[in-house]
Amino acid sequence: MNKVRLGYIPTRRDIFSKEDAIKYKELILEKLKSWNIDIVDIEDINEEGLLFDDNDIDKIVDKMVENKVDALFFPHCNFGTEYLVAMVAKRLNLPTLIWGPRDEEPLSDGARLRDSQCGLFATGKVLRRFSVKFTYLTMCRLKDKQFKEGVFRFLATANIVKEMRDLTILQISTRPAGFWTMMVNEGELLERFNVKIHPIDLSEIKEEMDRIKKEDGDALHKTMVYLKENTVVGINDQAVKDVSALKCAIKNLADRYHCKAAAIQCWNAMQGVLGIFPCAANALLTDERFPVTCETDIHGAITAIMAQAASLENNVTFFADWTVPHPTNDNAELLQHCGPWPISLMKEKPKLGAPFAFHHSHPGSLHGEMKEGQVSILRFDGDNGEYSMLMGEAHTVEGPFNQGTYVWIEVNNLKKLEDKLVKGPYVHHCVGIYENILPQIYDACHYIDGLIPDLYDRDEESLAAIIRGE
Secondary structure (H helix, E strand, O other), rough: OOOOEEEEOOOOOOOOHHHHHHHHHHHHHHHHOOOOOOOEOOOOOOOOOOEHHHHHHHHHHHHHHOOOEEEEEEOOOOOOHHHHHHHHHHHHHEEEEEEEEEEOOOOOOOOOOOOOHHHHHHHHHHHHHHOOOEOOOOOOOOOHHHHHHHHHHHHHHHHHHHHHOEEEEEOOOOOOOOOHHHHHHHHHHHHHOOOEEEEHHHHHHHHHHHHHHHHHHHHHHHHHHHHHHOOEEEOOOHHHHHHHHHHHHHHHHHHHOOEEEEEEEEHHHHHHHOOEEEEEEEEHHHHHHOOOOOOOOOHHHHHHEEEEEEEEOOOOOEEEEEEEEEEOOOEEEEEEEOOOOOOHOOOOOOEEEHHHHHHHOOOOEEEEOOOEEEEEEEEEEEEEEEEEEEEEEEEOOOOOOOOOOEEEEEEHHHHHHHHHHHHHOOOOOOOOOOOOOHHHHHHHHHOOOOOEEEOOOOOOHHHHHHHHHH
């Protein structure tokens, strides 16, 4: 989570114990640093390192901007100064976490040192008045598991928002002519979500591949060696070289145009121009945390970036088709694609061959079954000006052998999911990841204007309860 820089802005109020507020400010900061979180504090703003003085607002905002923080944390070390929290958060417009350490019992004379909970009640109201979106982690002790889980979950939420605020997708050629499902509104994605698309054609890919074959021997050689060591190679050396050159070319062009993901027209013009399918190259790139989606699926690429950003464990994604129901399990379904899934997710070494869906016409795809486990399944999509994020859980189950990369998964209610997929705004593509990232995806939807969370297997309250620490 070092990708997320956290602005640490603890707050107090004068009528409660300054000494206790300073003590908790230091304890909380020590705990966060022990978790290797990238922190920008306000220790140099005033002698206390706390937010309580109106005159410090500009200095705090300037420091956070100068240090390019991605999110804000306002621990209430006593009651706190709610309007100052709201003013700083409003000006910075970043994901905001509020929390306070659980209050101790009153002293023997009936005095209370902090009243942090009461202050949080006040801050929540004032943040709403300022139209500041925020995440609330309910009170707990520093040693509680809830605190660490809540902080890291919030960092994951902030990472999703950060990625979406500056996202450029490399679009490699047009969508396949027959895939009307892959139409997107490029202008609307820019206007609504600041998602930018950088289109290139296949000639630019071919030109870069040719250059790599002539000049970039080291990167090309390493990729070829990796494929030969980690797959069962069923294609000739020239095809392995072409697949490796494509992988390197996409990465180079993505770096050149500052793209975080790609959507590629994997058939059928590519085979005429390059002589290969891109599936294995997609798999290699996705394994390196640069997701590539098939059939020029821009919305799929957005989904993959959000899922990847949400992973607290730095897991990689896979891009799949919903295909056919399980022959004997009424709540199970086949997730499959021609061969673009990360090698790291395979049960065994996958075969490097040619896709069955195209009669094995050209080389470049992987074949293998994915490993067992629990997965989150997601899909960002929209039409008619409305966008939503379909999300839910699944677990792998046994099922019949298939070609390409595949896995059988079971959900709670396949009929409900099937109905959602048909009625939309979704399509037959989805993104999976071996981790429960649903709480942070759900939380991020509230920071991303115009994106509605849509759960297929549980209610929203269950995710809200996790976020608040229950």
